[in-house]
Amino acid sequence: MNRALENINYKQNSLDIALIAKALGHPTRIEILNYLNNQSCCFTGDLVDVFPIAQSTISQHLKELKNAGLIKGEVKPPKIKYCINSKNWSIAKELFSNFFENNIDNKNCEI
Amino acid sequence: MNRALENINYKQNSLDIALIAKALGHPTRIEILNYLNNQSCCFTGDLVDVFPIAQSTISQHLKELKNAGLIKGEVKPPKIKYCINSKNWSIAKELFSNFFENNIDNKNCEI
């Protein structure tokens, strides 16, 4: 990729939102999150039984969700408990809430 | 890309959120949207003057934002007025609000 400008000066807020949005940018990951959210608590089990995708692929999706801070996993042998990272989830909720709030509806735009 | 399953049965809601999230998944696009939101009205002008990126690259970002329905552009020769698509913006806001709301905080999770 040719980059004329290596260091575009993004605001931290933009980077934060973009990182999370990117993680949300795939329907499988949305459904994984919805699934975890609908669990009474954390999920211990094989997500391969729930989603018709290869185990390695799911693992990659989980990795990206972890990277964005939206979930956390803790070893609970022989399985792993996957949870929504509630603290970061709240932060993300707030980030997106503010982001979308930032628009004054129909501000006398005579286009 | 090898796909064992061609037609994964995603919920429409998941697809909708993922499409928008994907469009939000790049800091440049977040900043473009923030810029448009901070305009008193729609923006007519050369976004290249605002962002240190090539004109063609900006055009591509705008295309993706348009594709996700977040902005609209109308010809106002010799320029184009770019606006937040307020109607879809509200829909997106609601989609994400519901998505994030869907989490019961600290639901007696003893992990």
Added chain:
DNA sequence: AAAACTAATCGTATATTTGCGATTAGAGAT
């Protein structure tokens, strides 16, 4: 110690995204 089980990682293939400069298209202005 060996077998079994889960989840991560590796290696690979292909698709998509991101970026640029160059060109094109369309509308006004000269």
Added chain:
DNA sequence: ATCTCTAATCGCAAATATACGATTAGTTTT
């Protein structure tokens, strides 16, 4: 008709993302 200006599109290169099967790592069970 020609020139100018804006924004889209084209063509290309490189980086990332997505998916799979195979392998590995780490536990637990036998």
